Amino acid sequence: GENVEQHPSTLSVQEGDSAVIKCTYSDSASNYFPWYKQELGKRPQLIIDIRSNVGEKKDQRIAVTLNKTAKHFSLHITETQPEDSAVYFCAASQRAAGNKLTFGGGTRVLVKP
Amino acid sequence: EADIYQTPRYLVIGTGKKITLECSQTMGHDKMYWYQQDPGMELHLIHYSYGVNSTEKGDLSSESTVSRIRTEHFPLTLESARPSHTSQYLCASSEEGRGKSEQYFGPGTRLTVT
Numbered sequence: 001g002e003n004v005e006q007h008p009s010t011l012s013v014q015e016g017d018s019a020v021i022k023c024t025y026s027d028s029a030s031n032y033f034p035w036y037k038q039e040l041g042k043r044p045q046l047i048i049d050i051r052s053n054v055g056e057k058k059d060q061r062i063a064v065t066l067n068k069t070a071k072h073f074s075l076h077i078t079e080t081q082p083e084d085s086a087v088y089f090c091a092a093s094q095r096a097a098g099n100k101l102t103f104g105g106g107t108r109v110l111v112k113p
Numbered sequence: 114e115a116d117i118y119q120t121p122r123y124l125v126i127g128t129g130k131k132i133t134l135e136c137s138q139t140m141g142h143d144k145m146y147w148y149q150q151d152p153g154m155e156l157h158l159i160h161y162s163y164g165v166n167s168t169e170k171g172d173l174s175s176e177s178t179v180s181r182i183r184t185e186h187f188p189l190t191l192e193s194a195r196p197s198h199t200s201q202y203l204c205a206s207s208e209e210g211r212g213k214s215e216q217y218f219g220p221g222t223r224l225t226v227t
Contacts, residue, residue, distance in 0.1 A: 045218070104155070
């Protein structure tokens with residue numbers, strides 16, 4: 001089955017700096033890669049996703065890049081703000097498996113004012 | 114408002130008790146999922162369903178069972194709770210269709226088995 005590894009497990013950045021989280025996946029058949037944000041005590045929520053036919057996607061201060069050859073994808077947050085502090089999860093799935101998601105271990109991001 | 118609901122939100126129960134965690138969604142989604150998550154840690158898929166009368170075990174071995182008799186309802190049952198079952202349980206649903214893959218999560222049930 002699919003295996004997703006996520007790094008780093010914790011990330012502390014100064015407000016205004018950029019944050020980068022990296023994930024690798026094992027199954028070359030995976031074709032959908034979402035990122036979820038989970039604030040303390042809240043439910044995970046989708047913040048951005050990318051499909052395997054696209055190399056990069058951007059939405060305001062967040063962007064995701066995908067390298068299918070190397071089987072890794074990354075989340076980039078620019079101009080970080082205190083409200084970006086949360087745990088971020090990457091995931092991978094394949095349509096043939098009914099979009100069942102395999103999650104990475106999570107990255108706890110702390111943005112210091 | 115279309116949403117996904119879980120009850121109870123918090124449950125403290127003794128070892129050996131039978132419990133059912135409720136999950137309902139009003140979004141008309143075909144697919145539903147149960148995850149186990151220790152706070153702030155990785156989400157582990159324990160059960161999923163692609164529609165009525167369809168249930169499958171997930172990647173994490175679990176002593177729980179599920180049923181899907183109605184599209185909107187996906188309850189999870191523990192026949193005999195143990196301290197090792199202490200965790201947060203998240204229910205999720207997603208829509209079937211072209212380009213639609215987002216999973217929507219419920220607020221979770223935090224279970225403590227004493």
